Amino acid sequence: MKAKVYSNKQLIGTTDLKIGDESMGCVFGAFNANDSYFKDIQKSVWEIYSTNELDYKKWNSLNFIVQLDNGYFLSPKGGFTIEDLPDFPNEPKRIDIAGLEECIIEAFFLQETARPFIEEPWETITIEQKITFEDELNKEIGLANTSFFDIFKSNKAKHILADFKFSALCKYGSSDDILFGIEKQGFDKQLAVIHLTWKGKPELENFPKIIFYKDLDEFKYLRMYPDKVEWEY
Incomplete structure (x- = not known):
């Protein structure tokens, strides 16, 4: 399913998510970064990946948020990972999401047509x-x-x-x-x-x-x- 990727309130790119390891609630997709990502976020991502040990406080401060096309905001227990390494700046980027609930995988990723998230009102x-x-x-x-x-x-x-x-x-x-x-x-x-x-x-x-x-x-x-x-x- 197509989705928007944010850092806090800032839109930083889009993706089209697919099932990865279903048993672990994992989905992934190519991360299509926009200018805001390259200008405001990429440097921080590179700095974090350049250290020997992941700085979770700094990573969490980026507050990555993914909203599906149907409006649902994903809340993965395993968090988000953006594959963008400073040694390979021109390589395609990827986003991985781990720890989604089984009902979310079933409703939004396993059906030919994803179920609607909400109904009026x-x-x-x-x-x-x-x-x-x-x-x-x-x-x-x-x-x-x-x-x-x-x-x-x-x-x-x-x-x-x-x-x-x-x-x-x-x-x-x-x-x-x-x-x-x-x-x-x-x-x-x-x-x-x-x-x-x-x-x-x-x-x-x-x-x-x-x-x-x-x-x-x-x-x-x-x-x-x-x-x-x-x-x-």
């Missing part, structure tokens, strides 16, 4: 909206000054989401219900609909309101499809 979001929603959630759960990539966040934070890594995926119409991909070691739910309050600072313990879902299929059958029926009639 749910809406896909832009990269700017995604970052904004994630920043606001960080504020509301008291993690505004904590690294987005740190799965094991400080125990000082009291909110139920304090130990989660999360990624905004889509929104419910004009409401403040946002679907987030979530990840926490030992937690068996992959998604959560969170009603942002837009308070811009830490909320009380029971806010923002959260409903967890096992996976994308459960979210669709328990929330999205009922919303669609109500919206249509």
Whole structure:
């Protein structure tokens, strides 16, 4: 499936992803870098690859984000790798993504025609909206000054989401219900609909309101499809 590749909010290229090692949730594709990549990102990638040991903090600061053509933002547990070595600057570049959930591989990569990500009144979001929603959630759960990539966040934070890594995926119409991909070691739910309050600072313990879902299929059958029926009639 075709996809856009970002570093934070900056579009840095495109790719057409294909299945690699299905058992490991791996997809890959040629990375078609644009001028923004060569101007702002490539030097950092080369510097990281030039060291004997990968600097994960520096790599994570590049915050690579991939959005499929259907609007879905990938949240791979194994992360992203861009194959672009300084010793071979003119070689074709490649992006590898590892650790996608089985249901995502099944829905978006194994079908002849990829299943739609969402149904109205749910809406896909832009990269700017995604970052904004994630920043606001960080504020509301008291993690505004904590690294987005740190799965094991400080125990000082009291909110139920304090130990989660999360990624905004889509929104419910004009409401403040946002679907987030979530990840926490030992937690068996992959998604959560969170009603942002837009308070811009830490909320009380029971806010923002959260409903967890096992996976994308459960979210669709328990929330999205009922919303669609109500919206249509």
